[in-house]
Amino acid sequence: MLIDKSHAKWFAVTLLxxxxxxxxxxxxAHQMSQLGARPTGATLQGLSYGIAGFALMLFCGLLxxxxxxxxxRLGRAQTWLKAHxxxxxxxxxLILFHSGMLFGNQLTLWLMILFIIVLVSGIVGVVLQNxxxxxxxxxxxxxxxxxxIPYAINKLRVEAEDVTVGCCGLLPNSVPRAERxxxxxxxxxxxxxxxxxxxxxxxDQLKQAVPLMNLYIEEVHAFLDPHYLHASHLASPxxxxxxxxxxxxxxxxxxxxxxxxxxxxxxxxxxxxxQARLHVWLHTWEYVHIPLSYLLLAMSxxxxxxxxxxYSGFLNK
Amino acid sequence: xxxGESLIDQQKYRALRIDHTYHSKPHAWRRWMRALSxxxxxxxxxxLGALLYSANGPDLYExxxxxxxxxxxxxxxxxxxxxxxxxxxxxxxxxxxVCHDGPLHNKRQIVAHGxxxxxxxxxxxxxxxxxxxxxxxxxxxxxxxxxxxxxxKGSQQLVLMPDASCTQCHMDLKVTDGTPxxxxxxxxxxxxHPDWRALRKEAxxxxxxxxxxxxxxxxxxKHMEVAYDPESKYGPRKMQCNDCHRASESNLxxxxxxxxxxxxxxxxTLKPSERIAFYEDVGKNAQASGILRYKMSRExxxxxxxxxxxxxxxxxxxxxxxxxxxAFRAILERAVxxxxxxxxxxxGGTGQKRYMLPITYEKHxxxxxxxxxxxxxxxITPPHGKAENARQxxxxxxxxxxxxxxxxxxxxxxxxxxxxxxxxxxxxALQAEIKMPEKAPTKGELNKLLVDDMRQKDDLHQFIIxxxxxxxDQAAQLVAPxxxxxxxxxxxxxxxxxxxxxxNTSIGDELEKLIxxxxxxxxxxxxxxxxxxxxxxxxxxxxxxxxxxxxxxACLYCHVQNEKIPADVVIEPNxxxxxxxxxxxxxxxHRVIACESCHNTARTSKETSDVLLPNIQSCQLCHxxxxxxxxxxxxxxxxxxxxxxxxxxxxIEGLLKRGADAVAPLTPDATRK
Numbered sequence: 004m005l006i007d008k009s010h011a012k013w014f015a016v017t018l019l020x021x022x023x024x025x026x027x028x029x030x031x032a033h034q035m036s037q038l039g040a041r042p043t044g045a046t047l048q049g050l051s052y053g054i055a056g057f058a059l060m061l062f063c064g065l066l067x068x069x070x071x072x073x074x075x076r077l078g079r080a081q082t083w084l085k086a087h088x089x090x091x092x093x094x095x096x097l098i099l100f101h102s103g104m105l106f107g108n109q110l111t112l113w114l115m116i117l118f119i120i121v122l123v124s125g126i127v128g129v130v131l132q133n134x135x136x137x138x139x140x141x142x143x144x145x146x147x148x149x150x151x152i153p154y155a156i157n158k159l160r161v162e163a164e165d166v167t168v169g170c171c172g173l174l175p176n177s178v179p180r181a182e183r184x185x186x187x188x189x190x191x192x193x194x195x196x197x198x199x200x201x202x203x204x205x206x207d208q209l210k211q212a213v214p215l216m217n218l219y220i221e222e223v224h225a226f227l228d229p230h231y232l233h234a235s236h237l238a239s240p241x242x243x244x245x246x247x248x249x250x251x252x253x254x255x256x257x258x259x260x261x262x263x264x265x266x267x268x269x270x271x272x273x274x275x276x277x278q279a280r281l282h283v284w285l286h287t288w289e290y291v292h293i294p295l296s297y298l299l300l301a302m303s304x305x306x307x308x309x310x311x312x313x314y315s316g317f318l319n320k
Numbered sequence: 321x322x323x324g325e326s327l328i329d330q331q332k333y334r335a336l337r338i339d340h341t342y343h344s345k346p347h348a349w350r351r352w353m354r355a356l357s358x359x360x361x362x363x364x365x366x367x368l369g370a371l372l373y374s375a376n377g378p379d380l381y382e383x384x385x386x387x388x389x390x391x392x393x394x395x396x397x398x399x400x401x402x403x404x405x406x407x408x409x410x411x412x413x414x415x416x417x418v419c420h421d422g423p424l425h426n427k428r429q430i431v432a433h434g435x436x437x438x439x440x441x442x443x444x445x446x447x448x449x450x451x452x453x454x455x456x457x458x459x460x461x462x463x464x465x466x467x468x469x470x471x472x473k474g475s476q477q478l479v480l481m482p483d484a485s486c487t488q489c490h491m492d493l494k495v496t497d498g499t500p501x502x503x504x505x506x507x508x509x510x511x512x513h514p515d516w517r518a519l520r521k522e523a524x525x526x527x528x529x530x531x532x533x534x535x536x537x538x539x540x541x542k543h544m545e546v547a548y549d550p551e552s553k554y555g556p557r558k559m560q561c562n563d564c565h566r567a568s569e570s571n572l573x574x575x576x577x578x579x580x581x582x583x584x585x586x587x588x589t590l591k592p593s594e595r596i597a598f599y600e601d602v603g604k605n606a607q608a609s610g611i612l613r614y615k616m617s618r619e620x621x622x623x624x625x626x627x628x629x630x631x632x633x634x635x636x637x638x639x640x641x642x643x644x645x646x647a648f649r650a651i652l653e654r655a656v657x658x659x660x661x662x663x664x665x666x667x668g669g670t671g672q673k674r675y676m677l678p679i680t681y682e683k684h685x686x687x688x689x690x691x692x693x694x695x696x697x698x699x700i701t702p703p704h705g706k707a708e709n710a711r712q713x714x715x716x717x718x719x720x721x722x723x724x725x726x727x728x729x730x731x732x733x734x735x736x737x738x739x740x741x742x743x744x745x746x747x748x749a750l751q752a753e754i755k756m757p758e759k760a761p762t763k764g765e766l767n768k769l770l771v772d773d774m775r776q777k778d779d780l781h782q783f784i785i786x787x788x789x790x791x792x793d794q795a796a797q798l799v800a801p802x803x804x805x806x807x808x809x810x811x812x813x814x815x816x817x818x819x820x821x822x823x824n825t826s827i828g829d830e831l832e833k834l835i836x837x838x839x840x841x842x843x844x845x846x847x848x849x850x851x852x853x854x855x856x857x858x859x860x861x862x863x864x865x866x867x868x869x870x871x872x873x874a875c876l877y878c879h880v881q882n883e884k885i886p887a888d889v890v891i892e893p894n895x896x897x898x899x900x901x902x903x904x905x906x907x908x909x910h911r912v913i914a915c916e917s918c919h920n921t922a923r924t925s926k927e928t929s930d931v932l933l934p935n936i937q938s939c940q941l942c943h944x945x946x947x948x949x950x951x952x953x954x955x956x957x958x959x960x961x962x963x964x965x966x967x968x969x970x971x972i973e974g975l976l977k978r979g980a981d982a983v984a985p986l987t988p989d990a991t992r993k
Binding site for chain 1: 336
């Protein structure tokens, strides 16, 4: 979600509430210090902070449910996300005030550490969400669905193979063939069509297409692989252009179109690689933030139960 | 980009590469995300649930650490919390009283909310004559300890509880029977708290004067205007508050660094070379003996010597020995060491310096100003104290005087007159033997003193020999020409035979004979001596103890007559040391404030009945919401520590190893409601 002007009100309200909470906390801490004590979660004020903070945490956790059921007509998804961000930020100081600025014993210590990790990962995520998509638009013009990248790459290889075979003839047996998820009928039709095409090629044409064949075998085939070859000449746009330009000079004019198709396929592959890298940056934080958020909620719930009910019913020694 | 193809064509072209059913086959990333989001919380809950039953389980659900004083059993919940059917419950008073006695606050108290019934051991006096006590268990309604001393709030002082713990009862005070003895409606120190009882006027208080009914006559205003004698240890200045009122006797800053007795008497008697050595030796001895943990400077020891010399008995003893330098030094050193021990030693001392030390006549009135206040009787100044003691002292002193006069009086013959210097010497020696104990001896005790003393040193004739420096034969002739000299020799035999009773009687008889023999023609006998003494005593004490005479020098100049027990002459003053007996006050923490800032009526007070305590408004100047602390526990203690039991000792091994559960207190008289 982009942080823009529409977040101004959320920011203002969050800041106001946090400032108000802080102001009252310092007053309450001063009162407690007069009694030789310090703020804790067990006081009325501490409990109030804790209840408010936990309520906000629960609300933030509901974002997952809202996103899971997209047809829920409970406010706009954007509003939910805004609330998640700002109320989540507000929850942290409230929980800090609840704890009296102490991290406490084992359980509460883990909770606070967990909370900090969740908060920081969330902030990192918001920052990345605001920077990377813009870069992605510029850097990846041929964007595809991230999860489909391996599938798309295979399709690219199939297309490249078809282009190469269509103008250069059958590939040597040593060259691995692209995986084609086709039925027998489809395969038969394709081969039939290919045979028809190959019969039209003359030996001179095949001979003239050898540079293209070599290009495919040596570079393109390996490049169009789910495992991206950073060392390949085709990984660099400049080197790829130079390579294709050089091969173009070795080919007759009628093969320039096929060469261009191969070049486009390689370009798409490069952009898919960039897209994958950016996608990792954009979404890895979620693997920290989301599972740990649920973990945090579960442990917080545990803490609420045992703290509220004063251990009764939980031990049976 | 394929040439000639539009962007839309390219997008359509690329769209063909997408598997349109991919949404039903979640990517690995999404699967892992969902798995982790489920597995982690479940695993954590399972682990936490399992940890609950482990040894460190309580750490998990402890609402907060306990206070520092209880931290050593932080993980032993059962030490404080009752356990029923495996569940931990409330903290009952019985648990707290394993270690803490928590004496009862008030026997008639009624707890406002949620109290417990606690059985306490009470002793009742059955018979005043025999002082026989009967011990019973009585029930009292008390608040739960944990309702005020709330734990699990981390580092805190458990005794510092909010005012609400106190005002829950004192806002609307109720008692089991009768009416409360204290004011109700107290919300805080500045709201509803009454002025001190000593300053308030209530039924039975004198309407036209202060509430101080101490039977003594004292004028503060006069004393604060008078100046000291220039030769006093304070020099020619007016009296200050701390000349008399001191919270501690071990404040060297308040001690004078010189006095006439030190400068003109003690230090003159000691050689100049001895003075510094004397102070050095005293300091070393005090440090070596363990009284002082550090070496006191010569200047400080000099101050203490001034204080020691201010004691009448010390000065008297030194005066007697001022010609015997060695004895003088020894007596002075003993007196200074005694003073150090009393002021600085562990056995003495004034502890926290909360309250002012009691004012005593001997220490505060008689050292510098009222030194010869009491009317002498036949030249003998009686000691200040109970009338009966003064009478006994006077009688003993007068008897000795009579005896001494009888020794020298009535001699008519030339031979007897020649003995007069010798007799005088014996008389002086005899008088010197009469020490001034705290309680003056009776005539019989006096004789015994003389006899005992002589027994310790010598028999009678050896006493005479030593006093006069004569030999045995001369002593025998001198003492009793009519007495067989051989009689004296039997003293030796008796002494050797250790026939003490017989020896006592013999010496006592010989003393009487001595007196008789030296009395001349008409020797007075013991009965005459008694009568003469009584006559002198009656004449002399008439003025001193006269009920109608309150001239300076008589008892009633300062004291109030005891009409109920006339023999006592005056009512024991018993000046209160503490006026605010239901609260604590610490002068030490207020030492920065000038005395008269709070006690602002002292300078103008002329009547003893004036209570010179500062009123509550004076305290509220500082102790308010914006100033110094004003919570109830700042001045008041809930538990009556004067009744704190000392027999609830718990073996430490039990506490450390097995916890309070395994230890039975010695006074298990608390039961749970």
